[in-house]
Amino acid sequence: MNNYKAQINITLRAGILDVQGKTVEHALHSIDYPMISQLRIGKFVEMNVEADNSGAAAKLADEACKKLIANPIIEDYKITVSESE
């Protein structure tokens, strides 16, 4: 068994109104950053996964996302797996 680091970026799915992101975007516009747009706020999860190889670690992380970490009705997620230091 090896140790892998799984990093998960969770964002609201395209088309789901991100009210928090919109509010921060408006706040940036009010302090003179009109060039910033399409701001989305998400969550970042980092965890250690024990597995035989990185593919197996990614599969376990994906299962964990589907079952608990993300809500597939409104959220997308992206998993990056690397060797643990």
Add this chain to the structure above:
Amino acid sequence: MKYGVVVFPGSNCDHDAITATSVYAGAETVEIWHKDTSIPEGIDCIIIPGGFSFGDYLRSGAIARVSPIMKEVIKFANNGGHVLGICNGFQILTEAGLLPGTLQRNESIHFICKDVHLKTINNSSAFTTKLKNDTVIKIPIAHQEGNFFAEPETISELEDNNRVIFRYCDENGNVSKEANPNGSINNIAGIINEKGNVLGMMPHPERYCDPILGCADGLAVFESLNTNLSK
């Protein structure tokens, strides 16, 4: 009539639910701790109360739904037992897959705590027989994630099968954008599952059961359950 109220760390409407069902609706009510692995004998209806179970960590209701008792609650519901999820309880029931859709952040981003009006859409459920269809009741809401969302096909299924139980409306019963406090699709405030034995609603009927508080409209939900489920 016997209710069981599930208590999670962070539940804060459990005692209101106990008082509403026992003192005002005259039933027997017991608490069920979230780590329990069985449901007490003779329970007719389980209430998943409001609050901030597990501090709303990760997502509202996400952690509570993996508590040991939830396996039993799912079995109870699948065997036809009645389950009422209020506010955080509604969020937990969607996370547990007992109800479709999800409750996302209010459109206004704010936590909203105020009285709202609800239009009774379906009074044939065990939860609403004491109300007439189109009857308007006044019930408080207190939430930040109450904006009901589901895929269009899920919404059609709910609408076509009369599974929307309550909609937000104004005091005259007009279901309008202005009367929608949180952005919920079609002003949906409460839905039932396909079998009709699981109701989730964001407003708090248990908070309006004592006339001394100025309104006892919430009692109709518990009186409906008493009438329909009493052995």
